Amino acid sequence: MRDNAPPQQLTFDLPLDPRYGAEDFLVSPxxxxxxALIEAWPDWPDTVFLLRGPPGSGKSHLASIWATRAQAWxxxxxxxxxxxxxHLISNxxxxxxxxxxEAGRDEAALFHLLNLARERRxxxxxxxxxxxxxxxxxxxxxxSRLRLAPGAEIGPPDDALLKAVxxxxxxxxxxxxxxxxxxxxxxxxxxxxxxxxxVVAELDRDALGRRRRITRPLALAVLERxxxxxxxxxxxxxxxxxxxxxxxxxxxxxxxxxxxxxxxRDADPPDEGVV
Numbered sequence: 001m002r003d004n005a006p007p008q009q010l011t012f013d014l015p016l017d018p019r020y021g022a023e024d025f026l027v028s029p030x031x032x033x034x035x036a037l038i039e040a041w042p043d044w045p046d047t048v049f050l051l052r053g054p055p056g057s058g059k060s061h062l063a064s065i066w067a068t069r070a071q072a073w074x075x076x077x078x079x080x081x082x083x084x085x086x087h088l089i090s091n092x093x094x095x096x097x098x099x100x101x102e103a104g105r106d107e108a109a110l111f112h113l114l115n116l117a118r119e120r121r122x123x124x125x126x127x128x129x130x131x132x133x134x135x136x137x138x139x140x141x142x143x144s145r146l147r148l149a150p151g152a153e154i155g156p157p158d159d160a161l162l163k164a165v166x167x168x169x170x171x172x173x174x175x176x177x178x179x180x181x182x183x184x185x186x187x188x189x190x191x192x193x194x195x196x197x198x199v200v201a202e203l204d205r206d207a208l209g210r211r212r213r214i215t216r217p218l219a220l221a222v223l224e225r226x227x228x229x230x231x232x233x234x235x236x237x238x239x240x241x242x243x244x245x246x247x248x249x250x251x252x253x254x255x256x257x258x259x260x261x262x263x264x265r266d267a268d269p270p271d272e273g274v275v
Contacts, residue, residue: 020064028161034152038066047117050126053154057242059127077106082210093123100128102136111142133265156191169200180216
């Protein structure tokens, strides 16, 4: 039997640069507090502000808007080191992204930078996922300083924002989309803008590869496939964790057994002269 389905087209997964202009930011109840914080600059009551929110929630977008207005440099927390603190504050304003990431983070240098920022009235905008207590900070003074820093939190997207972001991401890819597709995705997708980006990118690849327009059935099929793949990955990770725990338990038992044998060998031999 012949397969009448159109042949799949070779696709190239080219990166799509995010658009971080002020006109591209979509304001909703979930992010309006954070947006108001950026809009209030330079009338900030403090020099250091902490912008928190889940991955893909728009922290970097808001930080980029503020950086443009304040003419600030943008660096990651891992870029802050003892040798470059003076250089970083020489610009007059600074964005420090991903403060919660422990890899490469110099806590002493970061604390020194924040102190200098306060002394010199140098504005610093920090971004992070989650609360300060989850940052794994070892320097108590830095932890206390960040706890006291004013700021704003971006919450999970509401329905209106979720649908607006779906439409915008397809438009960024120059794809028109039917409202039935938007409604179906918004109803079933995880409440995460990062997840929305993943789904839109996968739908774009799938539709281009099949030379098909994006319809509601196609969108639901791709979403179901992605959820199944996530489930398999999660199951595999759980199995690996269980295997590792079993291996550790076996190693511990083996160590106890060896320890017991050694104790038995080290014990005094019985007095063979006694009958």
